[in-house]
Amino acid sequence: MPWDLKSDRPIYPQLIEQIELMIFSGTYPPGSKLPSVRDMAQDAAVNPNTMQRALARLEEDGLINTHRTSGRSITEDVNMIKNSKSKLVEEQIREFLEKMQKMGFDQNEILMSITSMVEGAKQ
Amino acid sequence: MPWDLKSDRPIYPQLIEQIELMIFSGTYPPGSKLPSVRDMAQDAAVNPNTMQRALARLEEDGLINTHRTSGRSITEDVNMIKNSKSKLVEEQIREFLEKMQKMGFDQNEILMSITSMVEGAKQ
DNA sequence: ATAATTGTATTAAGTACTTAATACAATTAT
DNA sequence: ATAATTGTATTAAGTACTTAATACAATTAT
Numbered sequence: 001m002p003w004d005l006k007s008d009r010p011i012y013p014q015l016i017e018q019i020e021l022m023i024f025s026g027t028y029p030p031g032s033k034l035p036s037v038r039d040m041a042q043d044a045a046v047n048p049n050t051m052q053r054a055l056a057r058l059e060e061d062g063l064i065n066t067h068r069t070s071g072r073s074i075t076e077d078v079n080m081i082k083n084s085k086s087k088l089v090e091e092q093i094r095e096f097l098e099k100m101q102k103m104g105f106d107q108n109e110i111l112m113s114i115t116s117m118v119e120g121a122k123q
Numbered sequence: 124m125p126w127d128l129k130s131d132r133p134i135y136p137q138l139i140e141q142i143e144l145m146i147f148s149g150t151y152p153p154g155s156k157l158p159s160v161r162d163m164a165q166d167a168a169v170n171p172n173t174m175q176r177a178l179a180r181l182e183e184d185g186l187i188n189t190h191r192t193s194g195r196s197i198t199e200d201v202n203m204i205k206n207s208k209s210k211l212v213e214e215q216i217r218e219f220l221e222k223m224q225k226m227g228f229d230q231n232e233i234l235m236s237i238t239s240m241v242e243g244a245k246q
Numbered sequence: 247a248t249a250a251t252t253g254t255a256t257t258a259a260g261t262a263c264t265t266a267a268t269a270c271a272a273t274t275a276t
Numbered sequence: 277a278t279a280a281t282t283g284t285a286t287t288a289a290g291t292a293c294t295t296a297a298t299a300c301a302a303t304t305a306t
Contacts, residue, residue, distance in 0.1 A: 092222055097241065101233050107241050107245065110241060114241060118230050
């Protein structure tokens with residue numbers, strides 16, 4: 001994985017987001033085991049402490065469970081995952097719409113812009 | 124203006140973005156004068172140094188001009204503004220699409236999601 | 247039994263960001 | 277003429293984040 005991390009934002013929230021994306025896409029299916037903190041840190045090219053921080057947050061949120069010495073796993077609560085996913089999707093859309101509206105685009109213009117870029121992505 | 128600043132990102136890039144949105148929407152029209160650094164800082168409830176940093180960056184980018192003792196103004200180069208606006212729009216859409224695709228949505232699902240939220244926003 | 251692996255904790259250092267308090271020269275406003 | 281305003285610069289302090297180097301107990305693997 002590329003783990004595309006940008007420099008205009010602290011790393012750990014970016015790690016949280018990327019891991020969430022992998023959970024929501026099924027890359028890490030419900031109940032599956034996660035790599036160790038150290039392995040994930042190395043994979044993302046960050047310090048283990050930073051990855052630990054991201055994982056601790058994900059556990060607080062209930063998306064993953066920690067088993068003291070046998071590693072971590074994704075929650076088996078499929079509804080929990082589905083809800084978090086919907087929440088993230090809505091937040092992304094909301095933020096996007098807000099910016100577009102602040103720039104003066106109306107609903108039609110917004111839909112046309114994004115439609116044309118989706119079409120363009122099909123190539 | 125609310126100047127909605129979030130805490131998961133440094134302030135100055137957020138200031139840059141918000142000011143850009145105001146330029147692109149015409150709140151600050153081409154050639155118009157900007158409030159002083161101190162005034163803008165107070166309005167955004169940040170330190171003048173931080174606002175200065177954001178404005179300096181906007182000047183580097185060519186969106187605003189600085190007149191040593193008579194303040195700053197928006198560039199009169201309308202094409203410059205238009206290009207920056209398009210660039211920001213495309214970047215927003217690109218980032219959004221990337222996240223949606225990473226979550227496993229296909230093009231139809233993405234369009235349907237955003238269409239329903241745009242419709243919902245009409246209320 | 248022994249070694250390796252797990253999450254976790256701690257201490258130290260460096261960096262980037264933000265605020266605060268000033269100060270200055272040049273211009274503008276009165 | 278004088279005061280106020282402009283962008284700019286500097287110094288100091290505090291905070292959050294990140295990395296690095298270790299260490300530990302508990303479990304798992306060999």
